[in-house]
Amino acid sequence: MQTIKVLFLDRDGTINRDSGSYISSKEQIELIDRADEAIALARNAGFRIVVVTNQAGIARGITTVEEVEEVNRYLYDLLAVRNAHYDQCYFCPSHPDYPHPEYDRYIDFRKPATGMVDLAISDFLKEGFEVDRSASFFIGDKTVDIECGLRAGLRPVLVRTGHNEEALCYQRNIIPEFVADDLYQAVTGYILPGG
Numbered sequence: 001m002q003t004i005k006v007l008f009l010d011r012d013g014t015i016n017r018d019s020g021s022y023i024s025s026k027e028q029i030e031l032i033d034r035a036d037e038a039i040a041l042a043r044n045a046g047f048r049i050v051v052v053t054n055q056a057g058i059a060r061g062i063t064t065v066e067e068v069e070e071v072n073r074y075l076y077d078l079l080a081v082r083n084a085h086y087d088q089c090y091f092c093p094s095h096p097d098y099p100h101p102e103y104d105r106y107i108d109f110r111k112p113a114t115g116m117v118d119l120a121i122s123d124f125l126k127e128g129f130e131v132d133r134s135a136s137f138f139i140g141d142k143t144v145d146i147e148c149g150l151r152a153g154l155r156p157v158l159v160r161t162g163h164n165e166e167a168l169c170y171q172r173n174i175i176p177e178f179v180a181d182d183l184y185q186a187v188t189g190y191i192l193p194g195g
């Protein structure tokens with residue numbers, strides 16, 4: 001079986017600008033400067049790309065599964081123009097404060113829980129690829145991203161874009177391995193030079 005390494009990426013605030021609310025249409029998608037270039041460089045270096053995003057706006061009735069899927073497809077196409085497309089994208093529709101008969105079964109998907117990462121890894125396994133967690137990274141702008149990466153045995157990197165929860169991470173003792181100004185710096189200044 002072939003072993004692979006993966007960049008698990010948060011979406012809002014890491015790849016595209018965080019709108020401050022739930023993104024429900026492609027018009028709200030604006031890439032963070034050089035995020036596409038960073039992903040393309042990581043792909044060229046052999047990383048698989050998996051997007052892992054909490055989308056509780058679905059359980060809250062602010063957006064729908066169909067809208068989130070359409071936004072994800074749009075993001076895929078936007079990234080693909082620069083050879084920066086993702087391999088898989090997983091989103092969590094549920095929220096503990098907004099019970100929903102259909103979405104509650106995905107509660108273990110909600111970051112900082114590791115359900116989406118575990119599913120991605122088992123999906124790769126079905127295709128004959130074993131993910132080397134110790135050579136894989138989780139990059140995001142929030143404490144939940146860092147905590148998810150730590151719990152999943154991945155190497156967590158915080159970016160100062162989006163919500164930039166750097167202070168909160170240290171306050172809560174959820175310590176990233178590296179803090180970068182943005183995804184481009186994380187990839188070119190830390191991950192690709194060999195961490």
Ligand SMILES: [Mg+2]
Nearest residue numbers: 010012013141
């Ligand atoms: Mg985020």
